[in-house]
Amino acid sequence: MVSSDLYVFLLLVGWGFSLVLIGVSLIKYKLLLWCDFLVIMSWFYIFLRPLYGGGCDINMHLYHWDKGDYYFGTLYSVAGLVIGQLFSVFPSGRITPRLAERKFENNFSDYQLAALLLSVFVVAVMYFIYGSQVYPENRGVAAISISLPGLEYFYHILSVTLGVVIVLCLFRALAFGELASYLIFFGSVSVLVLIFAKRGNVVAPILSALIVYGFYFIKIQNGSFLRYSRKCALFIIVVVFLAFFGKSLSSTADRFNIEKGSTGSFVCEIIEKGQQEFDLFWPAVISISRDHLNILDLPSALVGGVLYPHETRIALDSSFHSITDKAMLRYNYDAYVYSKFGISPDVHQFYYSYFGVFGMFLVAILSFFIRRLELTSYVLLFSGRVPLFFLIGLFISTLWGSFDIKLKYTVFALVIHILIMVAAWFVGYRRQLGKPRKAH
Numbered sequence: 383m384v385s386s387d388l389y390v391f392l393l394l395v396g397w398g399f400s401l402v403l404i405g406v407s408l409i410k411y412k413l414l415l416w417c418d419f420l421v422i423m424s425w426f427y428i429f430l431r432p433l434y435g436g437g438c439d440i441n442m443h444l445y446h447w448d449k450g451d452y453y454f455g456t457l458y459s460v461a462g463l464v465i466g467q468l469f470s471v472f473p474s475g476r477i478t479p480r481l482a483e484r485k486f487e488n489n490f491s492d493y494q495l496a497a498l499l500l501s502v503f504v505v506a507v508m509y510f511i512y513g514s515q516v517y518p519e520n521r522g523v524a525a526i527s528i529s530l531p532g533l534e535y536f537y538h539i540l541s542v543t544l545g546v547v548i549v550l551c552l553f554r555a556l557a558f559g560e561l562a563s564y565l566i567f568f569g570s571v572s573v574l575v576l577i578f579a580k581r582g583n584v585v586a587p588i589l590s591a592l593i594v595y596g597f598y599f600i601k602i603q604n605g606s607f608l609r610y611s612r613k614c615a616l617f618i619i620v621v622v623f624l625a626f627f628g629k630s631l632s633s634t635a636d637r638f639n640i641e642k643g644s645t646g647s648f649v650c651e652i653i654e655k656g657q658q659e660f661d662l663f664w665p666a667v668i669s670i671s672r673d674h675l676n677i678l679d680l681p682s683a684l685v686g687g688v689l690y691p692h693e694t695r696i697a698l699d700s701s702f703h704s705i706t707d708k709a710m711l712r713y714n715y716d717a718y719v720y721s722k723f724g725i726s727p728d729v730h731q732f733y734y735s736y737f738g739v740f741g742m743f744l745v746a747i748l749s750f751f752i753r754r755l756e757l758t759s760y761v762l763l764f765s766g767r768v769p770l771f772f773l774i775g776l777f778i779s780t781l782w783g784s785f786d787i788k789l790k791y792t793v794f795a796l797v798i799h800i801l802i803m804v805a806a807w808f809v810g811y812r813r814q815l816g817k818p819r820k821a822h
Contacts, residue, residue, distance in 0.1 A: 396460035438650035455664025466749035496805035497546035552591035704787035
């Protein structure tokens with residue numbers, strides 16, 4: 383086992399390499415892409431928490447504790463992150479599309495209006511069924527599906543439809559200065575924050591919109607990164623606030639993670655508010671990986687994740703259990719079984735669980751292809767093929783995480799996107815009918 387001093391040194395060196403590679407990506411592409419933001423957001427639990435967590439009275443025994451496994455796991459994440467960045471940045475080419483003359487505004491408007499109309503309808507139905515019970519303070523402290531059965535379906539639908547609205551409205555607000563788009567954007571964010579109090583379904587679409595606008599402003603309009611940064615400063619602040627304090631908006635936010643101690647430093651405040659205790663999950667991940675060859679269970683785990691609800695799946699043979707199920711049933715049983723509180727592994731932990739150390743290279747290969755898929759999605763978006771942009775994003779988010787337990791949500795989201803596509807086609811068709819015909 384490495385010494386504490388060597389451990390800190392390796393973390394700092396890894397953070398330095400990661401920072402340099404972010405700089406290389408920024409110089410090469412003239413803006414930060416989604417791949418880069420995934421790296422930057424992971425710094426919190428790959429570097430900051432392991433470096434400072436011990437002095438902030440963090441509950442190290444939250445799931446399962448073994449100091450050697452913790453050191454190994456966190457250093458594995460560091461190596462996986464840096465190698466993934468290398469695969470993502472260096473071999474890739476530049477993409478400078480000549481799309482300024484393309485007419486994509488109508489496609490954006492049709493898709494945005496279709497998603498907005500579906501969102502309004504779903505919100506109306508949700509309030510008709512549940513009333514004020516939809517608010518976190520009125521529905522208890524368990525997971526949504528337990529505290530208010532059925533509400534999770536509305537959550538997953540609105541995460542997709544309002545996610546689309548947030549991306550397109552914020553882009554149009556920044557690119558064209560549309561007041562209506564600003565108002566719809568803030569309204570959509572308010573619905574997701576006040577009702578569901580979850581960070582991911584707000585932070586991800588805002589970031590996506592900022593990146594899309596950056597691609598448009600810098601790559602298509604040849605604007606400068608500095609001017610782009612100044613224009614987006616307010617929304618960057620919103621993203622940072624939601625990333626660190628968004629979970630505190632939920633009445634269930636204090637169910638675990640920080641044991642209040644005497645340490646009150648600014649760094650400890652960030653660690654407390656940010657949560658995301660993936661680093662503490664490593665000993666549990668390594669323990670269940672050491673005891674069983676999980677790759678043999680992957681096909682049946684996918685079946686279990688898609689076909690069976692939580693209560694049924696956890697009662698089945700362990701071969702139908704996801705990595706989340708296996709770890710939580712062993713180390714967080716009561717909270718997971720009765721309240722559905724638990725944590726799913728991050729991308730490095732997930733691929734390690736199934737493929738061992740070889741999972742590091744799978745993540746690197748995945749990083750290589752995700753960069754290209756992301757760049758391709760922006761070109762498709764500004765070519766007017768809006769649905770393909772969102773479908774590629776869905777595909778990337780599925781592979782970059784615990785798809786053994788989240789695949790069913792991907793299938794559900796795909797169905798919602800198809801509904802938006804159909805509605806957008808109808809909106810576009812009606813718009814074409816409303817146009818005056820040219821005289822012959």
